[in-house]
Amino acid sequence: MCGIFGIITNQDIEIGKLALEGIKRLEYRGYDSCGIVSQHEGKLHVKKDAGKINAINKKLGLDDLPGKIALAHTRWATHGAPTKINSHPHFDCSEKIAVVHNGIIENFLELKERLISKGHVFKSDTDTEVIPHLIEEYEKRGLNFQEAVFEALRQCEGGYGAAICHADCPDKIIVVRKESPLVIGIEDGKTTYCASDIPAFLPHTRKHYVLGDDELAVLRPGEVDFYDIKTKTLIEKSPKTIDWSVDAAEKGGYDHFMLKEIFEQPQALKRTLSIPLESLRSFAESLITAKTIYITAAGTSFYASLAGKFIISKFLGIHIQEIECSEFQTQLSDCLEKNSVIIALSQSGETIDTIEAIRWAKESADATILSITNVVGSSITRYSDHTIITRAGPEIGVAATKTYTAQVLTLAMIGLEIARIKNLESSEDIKSYKKALNEVPNIIEKFLNHNIEHIKKIMKGLEKIKFKKIKKLGNKDLGKKLNNKHNFFFLARGISIATAKEGGLKMKEVACRFIEGYSAAHAKHGPISLVRGGFPIIFIAPPDDTYTRLIGNVAEFKARGGKIISLVVESDETISEMSDITIRIPQPADRFHNLFSPITFIPALQLLAYYAALDAHLDPDQPRNLAKTVTVH
Ligand code: F6R
Numbered sequence: 001m002c003g004i005f006g007i008i009t010n011q012d013i014e015i016g017k018l019a020l021e022g023i024k025r026l027e028y029r030g031y032d033s034c035g036i037v038s039q040h041e042g043k044l045h046v047k048k049d050a051g052k053i054n055a056i057n058k059k060l061g062l063d064d065l066p067g068k069i070a071l072a073h074t075r076w077a078t079h080g081a082p083t084k085i086n087s088h089p090h091f092d093c094s095e096k097i098a099v100v101h102n103g104i105i106e107n108f109l110e111l112k113e114r115l116i117s118k119g120h121v122f123k124s125d126t127d128t129e130v131i132p133h134l135i136e137e138y139e140k141r142g143l144n145f146q147e148a149v150f151e152a153l154r155q156c157e158g159g160y161g162a163a164i165c166h167a168d169c170p171d172k173i174i175v176v177r178k179e180s181p182l183v184i185g186i187e188d189g190k191t192t193y194c195a196s197d198i199p200a201f202l203p204h205t206r207k208h209y210v211l212g213d214d215e216l217a218v219l220r221p222g223e224v225d226f227y228d229i230k231t232k233t234l235i236e237k238s239p240k241t242i243d244w245s246v247d248a249a250e251k252g253g254y255d256h257f258m259l260k261e262i263f264e265q266p267q268a269l270k271r272t273l274s275i276p277l278e279s280l281r282s283f284a285e286s287l288i289t290a291k292t293i294y295i296t297a298a299g300t301s302f303y304a305s306l307a308g309k310f311i312i313s314k315f316l317g318i319h320i321q322e323i324e325c326s327e328f329q330t331q332l333s334d335c336l337e338k339n340s341v342i343i344a345l346s347q348s349g350e351t352i353d354t355i356e357a358i359r360w361a362k363e364s365a366d367a368t369i370l371s372i373t374n375v376v377g378s379s380i381t382r383y384s385d386h387t388i389i390t391r392a393g394p395e396i397g398v399a400a401t402k403t404y405t406a407q408v409l410t411l412a413m414i415g416l417e418i419a420r421i422k423n424l425e426s427s428e429d430i431k432s433y434k435k436a437l438n439e440v441p442n443i444i445e446k447f448l449n450h451n452i453e454h455i456k457k458i459m460k461g462l463e464k465i466k467f468k469k470i471k472k473l474g475n476k477d478l479g480k481k482l483n484n485k486h487n488f489f490f491l492a493r494g495i496s497i498a499t500a501k502e503g504g505l506k507m508k509e510v511a512c513r514f515i516e517g518y519s520a521a522h523a524k525h526g527p528i529s530l531v532r533g534g535f536p537i538i539f540i541a542p543p544d545d546t547y548t549r550l551i552g553n554v555a556e557f558k559a560r561g562g563k564i565i566s567l568v569v570e571s572d573e574t575i576s577e578m579s580d581i582t583i584r585i586p587q588p589a590d591r592f593h594n595l596f597s598p599i600t601f602i603p604a605l606q607l608l609a610y611y612a613a614l615d616a617h618l619d620p621d622q623p624r625n626l627a628k629t630v631t632v633h
Pocket of ligand 1: 298299301302351354398400401505509
């Protein structure tokens, strides 16, 4: 939800160029308009417009701005259409104060009316614009820049991560935060950065601070001071060092971040496997002693929770109830038991609905919060009793891929730790499950190394081929055929329903196709009426306990003229024999590996979605209407 970037330096550098590079690395957060302002010789210089960053740069030369201070913004519109006038930065009446903002000022209408009555003139429809006018108002009353920011922010309700610069203050940028993420990067004595996310300044420095809620920071070249907004007192903070590599936040020869991140999964999962045992143990112990357990998340993280709760429940012997984070409070308002345990998943750690759900559970029922996130220091970590970081590395593609598999793997590791503590399975079994889990990255690596052309062909040109001939021709060109069909299903049973749903979400998200992931058994109760000759159905069919019944479901859909595409293990015979097309996952057909099939089977569907997007001439890294981190309700 909007990316902000700021830089202040004493070095001789091209400030516009650096600011441009900074917001480009944040474009996954929103891409409907952008702008940059720099401060030079007592004046603010601004360039902004609606559209994507590259197009605006071509038109306006965003990289060509003077000075040693710059603020930049890439927008995902909330208040006000994505137009030039609504794009950030926003200014006060005298155009001396510039603000870039991520979040929502909830009481902006009331503030705006008050300011208008005092003679302020607003140009945009945004909530953000009240901030510079409020600061201007307090300056008129004799406060200096920093004091005016303190007072202005005290009037604002809602969430903000904002950076502010002033034409008359060449020595500082002021940044503030409440709920919306903000990190500060430091090159000692030289340059200070602020951004919505670390990758924005990762090429320059790994040393950073996380700004907390209700905190204000004054950035000077290579220095920063922190204050509590409520008390205006100085706060001591220690810097942290991020171990992400710069390459991790670059495309590195891939056409898109999404493809790169799909291919990074084996390495990412190897890192996830090295999560320290103590972290897993604290989660496992909290779950073993719990009476009531919920798991909550949004989007892809929610589907990871569907797969993961299945694995944990198996070893724990307690049902875990999944509830989408946005429904959490509504559904449990009268019945959340005291001391419940809540597992919350969020790759960004900033999804506002997830954070609200756990905050409410903590406050109203003293729940124990166990969170799993990919981002060190993210908001979710502050509201949690225990946190595990998934170690997937930065994920820039808007569609979550490697963070999904890392989340399911983390939950599986917790499940195995529970099994070990409870001595539930015979130790030989636990060993076999562990061995199977450790093999997951290699299975995915083998699949990706040998199937990319196969999947690519699946998503290309099948429309030219009559469906009947497909089996003979191999899997060539299925994709175009799929693209030609408006609807199809991903169907599965048991744990694989999570895979079907996540596959469907990826298709909706990046290929803008309404592909539904559904229970194969439940599909008989209505959705089967969509099936007619040639209707494609992708069955996710690992040979687990549900396999025999899934054969029946495949037969039901085949009998009605459905074209069957199946995801099966290498040694599969029955469902593959019934299928027009198969995608084979190179994993053994035993119960130990089957339990982790949500991790090993999903890369095939991620790739299908990726190539479906390319075939539809869509940019998989920047899906329509989406932003990676949803910090509004
Ligand atoms: C899907 C996707 C979104 C996120 C959802 C939750 O590819 O990226 O559906 O999964 O917005 O985000 P996090 O996990 O950051 O809480």
